[in-house]
Amino acid sequence: MGKGRAPCCDKTQVKRGPWSPAEDLKLIAFIQKHGHENWRSLPKQAGLLRCGKSCRLRWINYLRPDVKRGNFTIEEEETIIRLHKALGNKWSKIASRLPGRTDNEIKNVWNTHLKKRLALKSSESSADESKLESSITSSSSSSSESFLSNERPNLAKTSPVNEFNVQASQVTMTEKIVQESEKQVSNELTIITEDPKESSNSLSCVESNILNSNQIVAYKPEQELACPLTYLGLYDVDNTLQEVDKPNNLLEIPWESDYDFWKSLDNLGSFQSNEIQSEEFPASQSLHFGEEGVQDAEGMKWSQDFENEFGVVGETTESNKDQFLSKNYAVAPEMDHQILDFDDMTRPESELDFGYIQLWPSWPQNTSL
DNA sequence: AAACACCACAACCGCGACTGC
């Protein structure tokens, strides 16, 4: 036996599993400041106990400013179906045609939704054919039953009628999409399979963004895309992407070495029990900044955005809180369905035993800020 | 209400491709 492939990192020395908000912040802050020329060394430099690959994946699939979240539109699904037909499982190629969507996301959507839908559609159409055939060639009265039980046993036996109708309507939609899409397949193929160097005009510039995120090029549907962590504000893609590689005019995020950063977080926590409504900030954006308050407007805005995104704000609804916390982060059980309160969070015993927030500032726990 | 099954998606893994020396 040979030596085998050297592991990309020491698995025993890195943290695995879901990313915490603190880790995300750390990664974003580092990349904003220094870019990501070397993923392998990035975690160490950024102070993250993560594999470089993991950091890269997290950035590309989730934290990148131009990543679009939310459900896929019909148009996007149409494009995926069309391109998958043309290209197969070339997820990165497909992603290059879908601004803001990552290959991983597309792959997931395909595997969980579109593939099944198309399979259903094809079995439906083949069933229709056999049904038609049997109606012509056979006088058997059980043809439709056998169609249901043989062609689509699970659906026929397990799905309620209304579910069947829903699925059928989805099939119809998919069918329509496929039919319309097929018209464009050949055109897409010629465009996509061209050498990118020779077809830079026809290819979406996003391809280079996703395929090689070191060379991020702006996609310009609206120029501004919502960031998953909107406390960073809306990204001007042009600027942001420029910043990633050449960090000029950075919006710097202070990190744990910055006392004020943690102070802000800590102050946010006390908002729950001691909310202050400011005239400058309407009720939905009201904040509590503790005794001293956050002194500068930028800090205020940052805190505001942070609250909005992390669900700390008083107006946080169950839905948006759940959407963010439970979906995007590993939330400690005791944190679930609670308003995030940094005051109540107990500090982990050791650095490796991370709680909800993994990295803690080294100020005394009960310091009155 | 508990147990189970299924689903959706984030994250991981391994390998091929690429690049610089």
Add this chain to the structure above:
DNA sequence: GGCAGTCGCGGTTGTGGTGTT
């Protein structure tokens, strides 16, 4: 050209959420 280091892609897995029994 060979080698080592790194990146990026695509397949797979793990886990939390949701629906069903």
